Amino acid sequence: MNIVVCVKYVPDATADRHFEADNTVDRVGVDGLLSELDEYAVEQALQLKEKNEGSEVTVLTVGPEQAVDAVRKALQMGADKGVHVVDDAIAGSDALATSLVLAEAVKKLEHDVVMCGMASTDGTMGVVPALLAERLGLPQVTLGSVVEMQGMEVRIKRDGDTATEIIGGTAPLVLSVTDQSGEARYPSFKGIMAAKKKPLETWSLSDLGVDASQVGLSAAWTEVAETTARPPRTQGEIVTDEDGSGAKALAEFLASKKFI
């Protein structure tokens, strides 16, 4: 079985994330890493591989030069090979254009399962799996907290807003998993060493037959007009509880704000 895991290189959420003058996310001036939520996708891909002998896991990313770090991390975790689509024209792409590039790259790879995380930790839209399924014409089996696969039949548990559902589909399909699907493994020393010898290809837009005019900031179907840093919250009163004084002070505060 061939599994393609789509991963994203994102600015570290604990760093000072900010925007560039053109209102795009600064992806170069801030330390980046493999999106935490994509680690779950890599983990589930590796587990599927381990349960299905002869399977291969390919990690795919679209992003700037540094994004290769996200692919390397996944290779260290145990993926077999990597593909990094990098092209200056891609910078500033919206989710729709990104999904176009991903879809064209997936088409060039053998794929039974296209695995994704639930959302990126920077854009957090959570739409790329659905966009990919639509573009590839594949079943969308998304937001799994539990994944089971027998032969080509996939079943997931999906915890929705109003119900918990069991969703089933037949591969080839697009599968996305949540952070409830199980802790991602850490790369072992052996894994880190082995990753250095794993194949890692770099593709440009022309390799995919995508025209530069279809992607990037100027081709985006949405426009960010303005970005504003929210003023930091100012710390209010902090009291230390002594023999019930904390509860009284808390009730007093809530009453003063008319919550009681």
Next chain:
Amino acid sequence: MSEILVLVDHVDGAVRKTTNELLTIARRLGEPSAVFIGSPSDDAVAGLKGFGAEKIYIVSADDDSAFTSYLVAPKAEALAQLVEKVGPGAVLISSSAEGKEVAARLAVKLESGLITDAVDVQAEDGAPVTTQSVFAGSYTVQAKVTKGTPIITVKPNAATPEQAEGAGAVEQVPVTISDAAKAAKIVASEPRKATGRPELTEAAIVVSGGRGTGGNFEPVEKFADSLGAAVGASRAAVDSGWYPHSFQVGQTGKTVSPQLYVAAGISGAIQHRAGMQTSKTIVAVNKDEEAPLFELVDFGVVGDLHKVLPAATEEVTKRKG
């Protein structure tokens, strides 16, 4: 004035509050039309009309089970057919997991720009301009769609629902659903159990518990009940199996923006702050005075939640008389 389509968010015919918020927003942009996929009750139709729906499209397929038996894709196909028929000025959808996925597929079908998770939508020169809260609430972004029919998903509480009687003209819309859209089958579905408390994303007050509860949520729940609040949980509490995932507040759970957010025994990792940072008033109770969440609070109590919350519950109950 152009027609603004609002996809009705309903559970087995019961319309959710977010739909009324979307209809209220739609009135700023044009003439609201409600799109009901399924069979609405008379009450549901009256409700949509009462929040300003000029038209109510009732969408049905030859095989009506297409919408309830398969995930997302049939709804996107149905909406695309309706959009092509009426040529609306925008499509508004609730920012639920399903709503965002329907919107995504619709955007590809219509070659239209997509904006998700709007916390506000206003009209500017007749076109929608959205506001989103990004980077764990540390930035706000204003955006607009520049191609095709704007497709916008809107977060709960983005607007206060305002009643306004619309014409509510009902129109039946038959659609065809392709076999390809019936590929991800809903094999089983178990509705969430009612807690008797307000819906987490809709509540005016939320009381959340974290690692500091040690697995005992009783003080959190009792304090919440004294305030008429919803109960939330941090990821640490959910991962420990202390509280169901559907109550998780944070990046990978629910984003809440209530009038009052009380965090009990929650240290305040960036992932948690992402889900509650835009709350109007923030209160924390934590044994650890170094907890990062204290930096954000309007009021904080350094103390053991197992002592502070029960005593505070008593105080609140007494004051409410």
